[in-house]
Amino acid sequence: MYQNTKAAFIKLKNNKFFELSVICVIIISALEIGAKTYSLSNTAVSITAVLDTFITLFFLFEISLRFITEEHKKNFFKSAWNVFDTLVVVISLIPINDSEMALLARLVRVFRVLRMISVVPELRILINSLIKALPQLGYVVLLMFIIFYIYAAIGSFMFNTINPKLWGDIAISMLTLFRVMTFEDWTDIQYETMEVYPYSWIYYMTFIFFTAFAFLNMVIGIVVNVMEEEHSKEKNKGQPTLGELKQEITELKSLILKLDEKKNL
Structure with a gap:
């Protein structure tokens, strides 16, 4: 029953x-x-x-x-x-x-x-990929934080007198740099500092290169790589591994030898 x-x-x-x-x-x-x-x-x-x-x-x-x-x-x-x-x-x-x-x-x-x-396997693969990518992403995020911290300290020292609301201290400067990295009206910030420091555009260009272009692409690359690995594991699930195939071949050989011995007898 x-x-x-x-x-x-x-x-x-x-x-x-x-x-x-x-x-x-x-x-x-x-x-x-x-x-x-x-x-x-x-x-x-x-x-x-x-x-x-x-x-x-x-x-x-x-x-x-x-x-x-x-x-x-x-x-x-x-x-x-x-x-x-x-x-x-x-x-x-x-x-x-x-x-x-x-x-x-x-x-x-x-x-x-x-x-x-x-419920949906494809969504599980996406979440599992993101979780497995976190250890690798941690080092990229740490390196990005170091770059943020250095540029925020420089910006606070140089541009504090120009606009204290944006560059008052290192914490506010990091928020301002996050705005620059996401391209949210960042040119207004740049032109404001360029009125006092004409070459301050170098500061923004190098920061955007490191963060928006280099590090963010590294993050995307890590996540995509882990997702490909998860998809390949899902496809190969249930298929025998190389070690299992070798073991089966060995067992078949021993079985054939036993059958030959019986025939000779």
Whole structure:
């Protein structure tokens, strides 16, 4: 009986229509959360309340289905995505009205939209790639911070008297340089300093070269490289490795030798 039920659950879990239904419910959840930010009539509030209950129960059923169909139950919570989904579903069960944790429950309901990432494999690859790229990105960000700090100190010393609002201290100068790096009206800042220091354009050109061109392209290159590695791993998943192929060849050779020995006997 249990095996038949489990087989039916596995069939339901792998059903494309059910997977599409999960995505649709997540989209409906996102729309329902957005609708609550507007002033709604009593009828609309009642409809959103019913929708919220339905979505919560559907997610509870879906996460239970995934847990039941898991062959090794301990491995289920080894996946960070499964842990995240379970937490979102469990906290969503907290009643919103007349509860001290009402604010937490509302905030968690917002995060239900993120379940789209755990459902769609392509989105999981993107997030996993970004997480795996963080150690390499850390060194680039550190180097970028050093450049920011040096240029901010120079700018604060040179341009403080020209415009204290932009170059008053090193912290404000770093914010100004971030504006320059993002090209947000940076020419206005440049022309203002060039009225006092005509060659200050060199300061801005070199800074933009280092940050906007060099370092940002390095960040993009690292992320793209990690994404390609993740895509190749996903494609090769389930295929035997070189070591496994060698082992199979060795086993086949030994089997052939045994068969030859039997024939000779």
